[in-house]
Amino acid sequence: MKKFFILLLMIGVVTALAACSPNTSDTQGDEGEELTIEKQGSFSAGGVVVETPGxxxxxKFDNWKPYPEGQTYHGDHASVFYQIPEKARDFPMVFLHGAGQSARTWQTTPDGRDGFQNIFLKRGFSTYLIDQPRRGQAGRSTVESQITPVADEQMWFEIWRMGRWPEYSxxxxFPQDEKSLEQFFQWMTPDTGSFxxxxxSDATAKVFDESGKGILVTHSQGGLPGWMAAAQTxxxxxxxxxxxxxxxxxxxxxxxxLPSRTGALQGISVPxxxxxxxTEIPIVIYFGDYIPEANEISDDLGAENWRVRLELGRQFVETVNKYGGDATLVELPKIGVHGNTHFMFAEQNNVELADLLSDWMKEKGLDKRGQ
Amino acid sequence: MKKFFILLLMIGVVTALAACSPNTSDTQGDEGEELTIEKQGSFSAGGVVVETPGxxxxxKFDNWKPYPEGQTYHGDHASVFYQIPEKARDFPMVFLHGAGQSARTWQTTPDGRDGFQNIFLKRGFSTYLIDQPRRGQAGRSTVESQITPVADEQMWFEIWRMGRWPEYSxxxxFPQDEKSLEQFFQWMTPDTGSFxxxxxSDATAKVFDESGKGILVTHSQGGLPGWMAAAQTxxxxxxxxxxxxxxxxxxxxxxxxLPSRTGALQGISVPxxxxxxxTEIPIVIYFGDYIPEANEISDDLGAENWRVRLELGRQFVETVNKYGGDATLVELPKIGVHGNTHFMFAEQNNVELADLLSDWMKEKGLDKRGQ
Structure with a gap:
């Protein structure tokens, strides 16, 4: 294990809660208003039961020494926190986080305003927030894992296109005060088993058995298992x-x-x-700012990491639509929405991002009630 | 690592959500009714920043190989999900889980009814649910850890006094259907660093900086750091x-x-x-059923593990009160509440358990509004 120099700076609790939802020009939502919940709770989906022979x-007892013989172990399930607002729309929204993240991704913003969970609850959607198998509250992994703390936050700051450390783009x-960055870094939580x-995707598909037919919202690493879940149920x-x-x-x-400084990217083959x-469901993909065109190779880690994923996204959308699908790729700067990093749904203009998604859901008839 | 025999049984999603809150004789709450939330979200409290020298x-980039030099790592914080209902009572309730658990402990019951989170929200209390440092969504640990899946559920079933596997007490x-037990086992999540x-206790105390003065509710392993937090703020x-x-x-x-089959128990010394x-705050402690008297040594793991903790609890209460405190220890079977295991607040009579707590809070003036 790497030895760390522990800064004695204990982190004070952030005044995140004090920051209220700003008045926005949002015409669709009701941010800042109260929220009436008909039902909320937690459940697990998917997973396996492992039983040790014997x-x-x-x-039997031997000073807390493990004696697994004949015992069971439930693992590799997803953990889900759900909320159903009053007069909910027909389709719930199921949220799947990205790498190093958990349901917290959607529960707030770095500066403590409403995250997508609250925004879409207030807009009448039931929300189901997943902690994927081997992450966060779904930490019981069936495979062994070594948790090693390695300081890596400056790298993520750059990979996620917040800027070139210590300068913001x-x-x-992304809010540029110190406390927001601190709260944001504290969202990270490790894998307790290999991804x-x-x-x-199996656990995500099974969440829909519970939520009923609905809209899957994914981020980053959650993208691939999201497509797989959609192909599965x-x-x-x-x-x-x-x-x-x-x-x-x-x-x-x-x-x-597609070659890139952060590793060559290749799509995944399925029958x-x-x-x-x-091709049978509407699909929308959003990419933020600071991503060069496909042929503009750069030294910048964030640009390199997302340049190829955006380009492959274009090819994915083209392929889906070639076979009769309905896929759209939105490059935010090209529609006049500037300044977004990889965590666009939690940034200062996240209500604008939510409005884009609301508009799209409306257009696709996904926001109906009482059908 | 122990080799496991993987049962091919994939776990179906449980019909937990379908089970509705039963009509109870509860006269204080409003279970089953809607819940109006003024504000909800997530934040981190406590923790340290580690910075690697260099x-x-x-x-810089080398195929995702770590290069921690000069980078930071935020870890050892608590993760908190909070909800503030409309017309909230003055004192929020802050919930700290036990060993192997997370905030999920309070979010539901094994049979999918309202957990203490919902019950007390509906009774007008703000709730703050902690994932303690190095657990659940607060998994960024500053110390290394090995996650090893070891089948242990039958042992916990006995330690937690559900019965002598496979027989229930x-x-x-505790609900005795298979799906409830499965959901319950799936609540478990490992430490990502040593407890x-x-x-x-430091992170828990800092949660109160955010929530404001309030009532701390602890379970099991959370008990000790709970007393420490109360002594600290x-x-x-x-x-x-x-x-x-x-x-x-x-x-x-x-x-x-106090000697016991599951290990001798000794209290912790503080100035x-x-x-x-x-001694300056009201304290109540609840113990459930199936715990013998202090001198009744048993072969039973559950009886042994809690016999001494109950007995030491009596001595703690006596000591607190000797110095002018206001501590009460409630042994549920002695007031006619039978059949509770270690997870009493999530069992079939959890509304009755909540009523006991509500009565106590009322008696101590902890449930006021607008003071």
Whole structure:
């Protein structure tokens, strides 16, 4: 293990709560108003039961030494916190976080305003927030893992396009005060077992057995298992994905690997009948600012990491639509929305981001009530 | 790592959500009714910033290989999900889970009914649910840890007094259907670093900086850091503790170690001025059923583990009250409440348990509004 120099600076609690939701020009939502919840709670979805061979001896005990023989272990499930507002719209929204994150991604913003959970609850959608298998409150992993604290926050600051440490990107929508950055870094939580897209997609699909048919909202690393879940169950009515890390393509149509400083990117091959599922539902993908065009190779880690994912996203959308699908890729700066990083849904203009999603859901008939 | 025999049984999603809150004879609450939330969200409290010596090189990259030099790492904070209902009572309730658990402990019941989070929100209390440092969504630990899946659920079933596997205790209040047990086991989530009561108490005290003066509700392993937090900040107005694992005593007054099959139990010594803080606030402790008297040594793991913790609790209450405090220990079977295990607040009679706590809070003037 790396030895750390522990700063004695104890982190004071942030005044995040004191920051109220600003008055915005949002015409669709009701931010700042009260929220009436008909039902809320927690459940697990997916997962496996592992049983160690042998016979369990009731009341055996040896000073807390493990004696797994004949005992069971429930693991690799997702943990879900759900809220159903009064007069909920027909389709719930199911949220799947990205790498190093948990449901917290959606529960607030770095500066303590309403996150997408609150915004869409207030707009009448039931929300289901996932902690994926082997992450956060779903930490019981069936595989062994080493948790090693390695200081990495400046790297993520750059990979996520907040800027070139310690400078923020020009006109960035990420709040630039110290406390917001501190709260944001504290959202991170490690994997308690290796990331497994199949496990995540399986558990995500099973969340829809509980929520009913609905809209899947994914971010980053959650993008790929999100597409897989949508190809796996008819209960995913639509997918909205914020800067997905990767994409599915039909066998023999996977584009050539895209080289980048942060690693070559190649799409994932699935049988055509699975891919076709993605052509039967509306799909929208959002990418933020500070991403160069496909051929503009850069030294910048954030630019490099997302340049190829954006480009592969274009090819994914093209392929989905070629087979009769309804996929849209929104490059925010090209529609006049500037300054967004990889965490656009939690930035200063997140109500504007929510409005874009609301408009799209309305256009696709996903926001109906009482159908 | 132990090799496991993986049962191919994939766990279906439980019909927990379908189970509605039953009509109860509760006269204080409004279970089953809607809940109006004025504000909700997430924040972190406590923790440290670790900085690796060296100089950070912006835009350096080597195929995702860590390069911690000059980078920071925020860890060992608590993660908190809070909800403030309309017309909230003056004192919020802050909930701290036990070993192997997270905020999920309070968010539902194994059979999918309202947990203490919902019950007390509906009774007008703001709720703050903690994931303690190095657990759940607060997984960024500053110390290294090995996560090893070891099948242990039958042992916990017995330690927590649900019964002698596979038989449930007679008249137990824990729901006895298979799906409830499965959901309950899925609440467990591992430590991502060694348990450190000082870290937990420090973060818990800092949660009150955010919530304001309020009532701390602890369970099991959370009991000890709960007493420590109450001794550390004036913002803990009262403590309600469900089967705490250990207790504080004044220097030179720590009782003799209590031997037990599950390990000898000894109280923790603190300076008298710290202990005195616990004499300035109302305290209530609840213990459930199936716990023998102090001198009734047993073969039963659950009986043994809690017999000594109950007995030390009696001595703690006596000591607090000797110094002018207001501590009460409630042994549920002795007031006619039978069948409760270690997870009493999530069992079939959890509304009755909540009523007991409500009555106590009312008696102590902790449920006022607009003071």
């Amino acid at each position: 016979t369990y001896e009731s009341q 020009k006109n960035v929508q 497994d897209a199949n496990l995540v 008819d209960k995913v009515a639509a997918v909205a994905s914020y800067e997905p890390g990767n994409y599915l393509f039909p066998e023999n149509e996977v584009p050539e690997s 055509m009948d699975e891919f076709k599922k993605l | 100089t950070y090189e912006s835009q 007679k008249n137990v209040q 450190d009561a000082n870290l937990v 004036d913002k803990v107005a009262a403590v309600a503790s469900y089967e705490p694992g250990n207790y504080l005593f004044p220097e030179n007054e720590v009782p003799e170690s 008298m001025d710290e202990f005195k803080k616990l």
